[in-house]
Amino acid sequence: MRIGELAKRAQVPPRMLRYYEEQGLIAPRRLDNGYRDYDEYLVDRVRQIRGLLDAGLPTRIIRDLLPCIDHTEDIVVADPDSELRALLERERDRMTERIECLTRNRDAISRYIEALGRAEDRASDPAPKESPVTSH
DNA sequence: CTTCTTACA
């Protein structure tokens, strides 16, 4: 797909997709006309990159993190940085908190939707004071 | 009309 479609699907401006490429976060192929050609799986990858960026992580760290996104278990770390480790641990914990919050909110919404459903059922059928077949 | 590159705020 071309940049426009990916931008719409991944909720990221084309400008940023080109930037990610410049930062070595994604490597789209080129069409004959020079247009960037993105693979389907990049839709999710871009969303994840966005999430990492929104979390405040710099592109260079994200670049090192990408292999983990693809579940590559054997990652080679050049320079074990304890500061980086602390940063990532804090980030991970913040994410966990947000996920828990989102989970609670989602469940609350689910319960409300169910309540809406019941209210709708009650309103749709014309208040059966006494159902014809049941009365005797 | 869509995308590309380059440049600037």
Add this chain to the structure above:
DNA sequence: TGTAAGAA
């Protein structure tokens, strides 16, 4: 990151 200009 957003926007602009000129080319394809």
